[in-house]
Amino acid sequence: MDSYDKVIKWLFEQLPVYQNTGGEKYKIDLKKSISFMEILGNPHLRFPSFHIAGTNGKGSTSHMIASILQAEGYKVGLYTSPHLLDFRERIRINGKLISKKQVVDFIKQHKAKIKHLELSFFELTVGLAFSAFETNDIDIAVVEVGMGGRLDSTNVLSPLVSAITNIDLDHMKFLGNTRKNIALEKSGIIKKGVPVVIGQKDKETEDVFINMARKTESEIFWSEDDTQTVYKMDLLGDYQIKNQKLALSVLKAQDKFHCHDSSITKGLKNISKSTGILGRWQIIHQDPYVVLDTAHNGHGMHATMTQWKRILLKKSRGFMILGVVNDKDLSSFWQNIPKDSHLYLTKPNVERGLNVDAFISSAIEHGYTATANESFSDAINMVRNEILSNDALYIGGSTFLVADALRMHTIKNLF
Secondary structure, three states: OOOHHHHHHHHHHHOOOHHHHHHHHOOOOOHHHHHHHHHOOOHHHOOOEEEEEOOOOHHHHHHHHHHHHHHHOOOEEEEOOOOOOOHHHHEEEOOEEOOHHHHHHHHHHHHHHHHHHOOOHHHHHHHHHHHHHHHOOOOEEEEEOOOOOOOOHHHHOOOOEEEEOOOOOOOHHHHOOOHHHHHHHHHHHOOOOOOEEEOOOOHHHHHHHHHHHHHOOOOEEEHHHOOOOOOOOOOOOOOHHHHHHHHHHHHHOOOOOOOOHHHHHHHHHOHHHHHOOOOOOEEEEEOOEEEEEOOOOHHHHHHHHHHHHHHHOOOOOEEEEEOOEOOOOHHHHHOOOOOOOEEEEOOOOOOOEOOHHHHHHHHHHOOOOEEEOOOHHHHHHHHHHHOOOOOEEEEEOOHHHHHHHHHHHHHOOOO
């Protein structure tokens, strides 16, 4: 395997990849991650970090923290998932993707151990990220949890601050079918004596975090209670205000990496430019108005649809191209979709994407009329033939459908 493309092909074909197959091949266990870190020389012990979990917003929050730290002049490693266009989006240093050569060299060096340990795609990727951070001598890492927390591969870290954005019903097969159970799993990132910041305060989950903080002798902060200036951001989703409060509270909860107000202002104004974040209320055309968003569960869709409905008040008609994966709760999904939008449903180009016939059946069951499309390409071609200048188009429902749209948009503008 002497080329980047061959290495990536091998990763997706040989290793269990949750984003493709879902729970079929997914096994939760920290033992292999710990073993792999030992093989790598425990790189995660050689840099300080911030560790961000939660149901929604953890990626955006991580990008915000990284952008502020970069503006202050620190060398910042950023680990997030999943990626949209390039595998290396998961691992950035000061906003730049790690090199293709670094990926190739790492896999060539450790391929035998990867196969011997039977690592998952995610376990391998975390090892690669932490090794890259050590090799590139970063000052600080900002690390997004993949799923859950307690048994997530990233939970080998002992961070300066742990953070949990919010709790909602998602990945219930693995994390539990109540918000309280899910909170228990996510609270597993709270470490002894390490401050933790919680982004959402509510009766159902509050005691879970308080009890875990007490057990671990960790100081607990609620970002909702923290009175802060609201800074302008280039992330345009209204839901990002809560993520901003959490990001600032995380930085405030420690005293090792100080950030001046000028760095906070600059960092939040230039998140996309500084970190390369994609797909969060990303407006790709103004007339007609076309927006992409990676919200993919009930909680996330509620936030984006609240903003979408306000947009529609100023537009003639609303069009939506939607696709979902096959393990989502469609009842909570449909609760948020406006009835008067013109719906075009399709299957994201990923193995676990929900078949369009099943998606259409679900739409009908919930009282919607929709058009079935075999691919995103078919859907966008149909919409282009119908949409006018004062109309609006929302593309989302799945991270993978947004990736399909961005992939096409980078080759040739969708509009």
